Amino acid sequence: xxxxxxxxxxxxxxxxxxxxxxxxxxxxxxxxxxxxxxxxxxxxxxxxxxxxxxxxxxxxxxxxxxxxxxxxxxxxxxxxxxxxxxxxxxxxxxxxxxxxxxxxxxxxxxxxxxxxxxxxxxxxxxxxxxxxxxxxxxxxxxxxxxxxxxxxxxxxxxxxxxxxxxxxxxxxxxxxxxxxxxxxxxxxxxxxxxxxxxxxxxxxxxxxxxxxxxxxxxxxxxxxxxxxxxxxxxxxxxxxxxxxxxxxxxxxxxxxxxxxxxxxxxxxxxxxxxxxxxxxxxxxxxxxxxxxxxxxxxxxxxxxxxxxxxxxxxxxxxxxxxxxxxxxxxxxxxxxxxxxxxxxxxx
Numbered sequence: 378x379x380x381x382x383x384x385x386x387x388x389x390x391x392x393x394x395x396x397x398x399x400x401x402x403x404x405x406x407x408x409x410x411x412x413x414x415x416x417x418x419x420x421x422x423x424x425x426x427x428x429x430x431x432x433x434x435x436x437x438x439x440x441x442x443x444x445x446x447x448x449x450x451x452x453x454x455x456x457x458x459x460x461x462x463x464x465x466x467x468x469x470x471x472x473x474x475x476x477x478x479x480x481x482x483x484x485x486x487x488x489x490x491x492x493x494x495x496x497x498x499x500x501x502x503x504x505x506x507x508x509x510x511x512x513x514x515x516x517x518x519x520x521x522x523x524x525x526x527x528x529x530x531x532x533x534x535x536x537x538x539x540x541x542x543x544x545x546x547x548x549x550x551x552x553x554x555x556x557x558x559x560x561x562x563x564x565x566x567x568x569x570x571x572x573x574x575x576x577x578x579x580x581x582x583x584x585x586x587x588x589x590x591x592x593x594x595x596x597x598x599x600x601x602x603x604x605x606x607x608x609x610x611x612x613x614x615x616x617x618x619x620x621x622x623x624x625x626x627x628x629x630x631x632x633x634x635x636x637x638x639x640x641x642x643x644x645x646x647x648x649x650x651x652x653x654x655x656x657x658x659x660x661x662x663x664x665x666x667x668x669x670x671x672x673x674x675x676x677x678x679x680x681x682x683x684x685x686x687x688x689x690x691x692x693x694x695x696x697x698x699x700x701x702x703x704x705x706x707x708x709x710x711x712x713x714x715x716x717x718x719x720x721x722x723x724x
Contacts, residue, residue, distance in 0.1 A: 393596050401663045405605045434722040435556040437714035439707035445472075446540060446548035446618065446710075450702050454536035455520040455543070457495040457573055462519065469518060469570055470550060476558040478502030478568065483602045490578045491590035492706060497572040499504030499597045504557045512721055513611030513675060514553065516546025517574030517593065517665055525579040526689060526696035533581050538701045541682075541692060543575065545618030545705060549714045556718070564724045567608060571597065580696075594665035598672035610637045611677030612720070613666045617713040619692040622682045624713075625659030629667060632654040634676030641678065644723070645716040653712050660690060680713060 391595075448468065453461035464484075472481045479527075483499040500518070520539025524532045550568050557566060577590035588595065624645075630638050645654035659681070666677040682692050694700040 390712050424468060432723060433560070434719050435560045437556070437711060437718050438552060439711040439714065441555065442552040442710045442714055443705060443707050444548075445551040445703055446544045446705055449518070449544040449547060450538045450540050453521070455518060456522045456536045457519060457576060458493070465518065466500065469500050469547070469551075473500065473554055473568070476502070476551075476554040478504060478558070479506050481602050483597060483600070485593075485600075487573055487592040487596060489576050489592075490586055493595060495573055495576060495592070496499060497593050497596070499572055499593050499602070500570040501602060502554055502568040503565070504554075504567075505561055505563075505565040508563075510724065511565035511567060512724065513567050513569065513606040513608040513669070513677065514550055514717065514721075515569040515571060515594075515611060515665060515669075515677075516550055516614045516616070517543050517572070517591075518547050518570040519543060519572050519575055519593075521575040521696055523579040523581075524696060524698045525581055527698055530568045531580075532698050533579070535698055537696065537698055539575070540616045541616050541700050541704050542695060542700045543615075545616060546614030549614055549617060549710060549717070552714055553718060553721075562722050562724070564609075564721065566721060567606075569597065574665055579647070590663060591665050591668060595668045595672075597703035598668035601673060607673070608675050610634060611666065611669055612637070612641065612673050612717060613664060613669075613677060613679045613681075614713065614717075615662075615664055615679060616682040616695070617680060618705040618709055619682055619694070619708065620704070622692065622706070622709045622712075623653055623655055623684065624680050625655050625657045625683045627659040627679045627681060627683075628661040629663075629670070630659075630678035633666075633670040633679050637676055637678050641680070641716060641720055644720050645712070648712075648715055648719060650711060650712045650716060654716065655711070660685075680717075686701075 452465045455462050455465045481501040484498050487495050520543050521537045524535045524537050530630045571593040575593035626638050642654045664679050666679045669675050
């Protein structure tokens with residue numbers, strides 16, 4: 378069986394050893410016994426409840442998110458150094474501008490595993506840029522040049538649409554951008570669309586290299602834009618649009634940012650999405666959150682579809698020619714989008 382715990386490698390990234398994560402839920406009612414009758418605490422509680430009641434979270438629209446995904450897919454595979462890639466970059470930039478974001482585009486070049494020089498663009502949209510408290514939201518927008526996990530070997534060199542693997546996370550974040558343009562959150566929000574995530578060594582090469590993946594996030598983490606950028610925490614979305622998706626607590630997310638994982642998963646449970654956001658070990662995934670954690674020291678988590686029933690550990694159409702718009706489920710988009718919206722607007 379192929380190790381389902383790593384998207385790209387059979388070994389852990391960087392120099393970290395595999396650690397066992399144990400989630401322990403503690404009940405501590407005694408902490409409240411000494412203060413429950415204190416009038417001052419009662420006033421604070423009432424004031425806190427009043428503040429919570431004033432929080433209005435815009436309603437996430439799954440139909441809108443779906444259309445943002447379809448628009449990306451309609452360009453064709455968004456493989457670096459292609460016309461579809463250029464068109465998609467222009468679309469993402471203009472859409473963020475239309476949604477009143479302060480837009481920054483980081484153009485860069487990185488050498489792929491095979492020596493190809495790739496022209497990349499990390500696209501950043503900032504909301505409430507003066508706010509000190511900031512939340513980083515990210516997804517990768519490029520698509521895989523190889524359907525190297527397709528059942529038909531004849532398709533292994535065929536670029537994929539990447540409707541779920543890439544476009545779904547971007548679609549959710551574009552819908553959030555649309556809503557933030559109408560009703561801003563009190564905290565600063567930075568949306569980053571990472572490029573060159575999915576150009577890693579293909580399976581048919583029978584080799585592996587940790588650093589051949591996530592080239593855009595590696596570059597941004599070492600050359601942050603804006604300069605000196607920091608955030609309180611980050612949330613990465615990857616493969617968040619397929620039917621019957623489940624999101625478990627990814628290993629490195631728990632290593633770097635366990636409280637953020639629990640915050641998000643608790644919010645999902647409050648909204649009634651606990652059957653999708655499962656409080657269990659989600660395995661190891663080398664993804665765009667690793668460079669951000671490693672180099673920028675921003676605690677960032679990964680919401681990623683985990684499916685232990687498949688050989689890859691990911692959704693059945695992962696890195697195949699059938700990762701197309703037909704795989705996108707609006708119910709999944711709603712669960713993810715509404716959860717992240719509530720996390721951000723309740724800060």
